[in-house]
Amino acid sequence: MQDIILEARHIHKRFYDPVTVQVLTDITFTVNKGEFVSVIGKSGCGKSTLLYILSTMDTDYEGELLIDKVSMSGKSDAALARIRNEKIGFVFQFHYLLNEFTVLRNVMLPGIKLNKHSEQEVEHRALERLKMLGIEHLANKLAYRVSGGEKQRVAIARALINDPHIIMGDEPTGNLDVKNSEMVFDIFKQLAEEHNQTLLIVTHDPSFAENSGRIIEMEDGKIIRH
Numbered sequence: 001m002q003d004i005i006l007e008a009r010h011i012h013k014r015f016y017d018p019v020t021v022q023v024l025t026d027i028t029f030t031v032n033k034g035e036f037v038s039v040i041g042k043s044g045c046g047k048s049t050l051l052y053i054l055s056t057m058d059t060d061y062e063g064e065l066l067i068d069k070v071s072m073s074g075k076s077d078a079a080l081a082r083i084r085n086e087k088i089g090f091v092f093q094f095h096y097l098l099n100e101f102t103v104l105r106n107v108m109l110p111g112i113k114l115n116k117h118s119e120q121e122v123e124h125r126a127l128e129r130l131k132m133l134g135i136e137h138l139a140n141k142l143a144y145r146v147s148g149g150e151k152q153r154v155a156i157a158r159a160l161i162n163d164p165h166i167i168m169g170d171e172p173t174g175n176l177d178v179k180n181s182e183m184v185f186d187i188f189k190q191l192a193e194e195h196n197q198t199l200l201i202v203t204h205d206p207s208f209a210e211n212s213g214r215i216i217e218m219e220d221g222k223i224i225r226h
Ligand SMILES: Nc1ncnc2c1ncn2[C@@H]1O[C@H](COP(=O)(O)OP(=O)(O)OP(=O)(O)O)[C@@H](O)[C@H]1O
Pocket: 015, 016, 017, 021, 023, 041, 042, 043, 044, 045, 046, 047, 048, 049, 050
């Protein structure tokens, strides 16, 4: 039996700007544990809007979102924040590292925020993840002193700190050159194949999408392939 991590049921989203604009229409799909899914579609088709809803950051929509088979409907902001921190790792186009902190501290922060392990344990976990991504030697460097490709690896290590059930990415290779884009892709592929990590990544990069495990294609706010 497939283990469903994420389920969108008939999600509709409208903006009022100032007239009503229907941005998402009847979005329904599931993502199973260990799947590496790319979300593609032309600019403005609603990818980021959908990711915002799936990551529980936007609660103003019709339909239902389930994470680990639990409905997110009616949950308080505090409960959603906890679920996000515990279950979802984020990797964005821009890494949003805190420049004045070390690489190690940046990776530790979501772990400290979750308050589930002691600071010493979080540090151990952070070092493990830096090692896994081949950047353990950068641990004590200030974040602004590492290269763009390294920063994105640090952001991935940070996304992994709480053992997320799913990693969501919005154009995580959008700001990288070809070599670093391939490196980030290879890390995601390895996470899915060797660690059964689930990934849902919005991308404009056709080769990234084609080589991931599955493509969800959107057009004008609808899913046309999944
Ligand atoms: N706050 C908002 N108010 C009104 N309309 C919005 C708002 N945010 C997004 N939209 C509209 O919703 C549509 C979908 O936007 P979205 O950013 O989700 O697209 P996208 O597929 O992620 O685009 P891109 O690939 O360019 O990032 C667009 O037409 C956009 O103008």
